[in-house]
Amino acid sequence: MSREQQAVERARKAFLTGRSKQLDYRIAQLKSLRRLLVERNQEICDALKKDLNKSELGTPLYETLGLEGEIMLAVNKLKEWAAPRPVQKDLLTLSDQVFIQPEPLGVVLVIGAWNYPWAVTLQPLIGAIAAGNAAIVKPSEVSAHTAKVMEELLPIYLDKELYPVVTGGVAETQELLKQRFDLIFYTGNPRRGKTGDGGCRPSPDTRYPGAGGGRAPVTLTRDCDITIACRRITWGKFTNCGQTCIAPRLRPM
Structure with a gap:
């Protein structure tokens, strides 16, 4: 039995105990995840610096502040x-x-995806925890240092049976896709998103097939404020080094 299959079976066995359905348990796990983001901020920053050369100022802006907000929203609204x-x-x-x-x-x-390895990977996890699910977390192997930190830290702060981390590349992802899931959440390019379709078990999925930056069309009209337009286009084009789905592509009229 592969380690991927073992992780899925342990998660399903843990889910069947019913502990993830208890609201107090979900809230406690969410708060613990927020503590990870706060207490281990330096380790997160260091890994992102090695993987993507993100600055310590850029890390909260593009990765962690949004996650903390999502967690607190879920904690405050979960009972409702x-x-x-x-x-x-x-x-x-x-x-x-x-x-x-x-x-x-x-x-x-x-x-998860490599260009926002914390934000895009943990945001669906927050929803999974809040909804009472078990979740297998597969960070992108491209952001290898972040994947390693995630593999080390998540089991410390979260229930390691309900929310295991599986690292590796395409082979490990393909092995995961052979298992039965109740939902698959995928972020990445469309080509890779299709690689598992032929061999994976039928599972409902939510896909965000971002094709990479620089593909969002932008049109400037004659009556635009050119200063504001250029400032906004420049921000969109260069934020996160252009590795963002909203990075614009100018289209001639």
């Missing part, structure tokens, strides 16, 4: 989101209590 929602009765349910009860899907797979 998880509460049963009443629905309108009809003749068949007139004497019943009728409501919709949100339930976790089960075990999900999060495949």
Whole structure:
């Protein structure tokens, strides 16, 4: 049995214990994840510097501040989101209590991207934890130092059975895709997003197939404020060294 299969089976076994469905447990895990971002900020910055040459000022701006905000939103709203929602009765349910009860899907797979290796990988994980799921975290092997830090730190702060980290390249990803998941969340280029389709088990998926920066068309009209337009285009073109889905491409009229 491969280590990828073992991680998935352990996660599903842990999910079936029911502990991830308890609201207090989800909130505790989310708060612990936020502590990781705060307490291990220097290690996160160092890894991003080695992988992508991101500055210490750029790390919170592009990676961690948004995650902290997502976590606190989930912590503050979770009881509301998880509460049963009443629905309108009809003749068949007139004497019943009728409501919709949100339930976790089960075990999900999060495949991260290299250009925002913390933000894009942990944001879906926050949602998975908040919803009561187990999650396999697969960071991008391209940002190798970040993947190693993530592999070392997440098991310290999170339930290592429910939220294991699997590192490696294409072969490890392909092995993961052979397993059964209740949802797959993928961010990356469209070509690679298709590589597992033929061999993976049928699973619902959410894909964000970013094709890389420089493909978002920008059109300047004659009545635009050229100073403001140039400033905004320059920011969009060069932020994160252009490795952003919104990096613009000028299109001639």
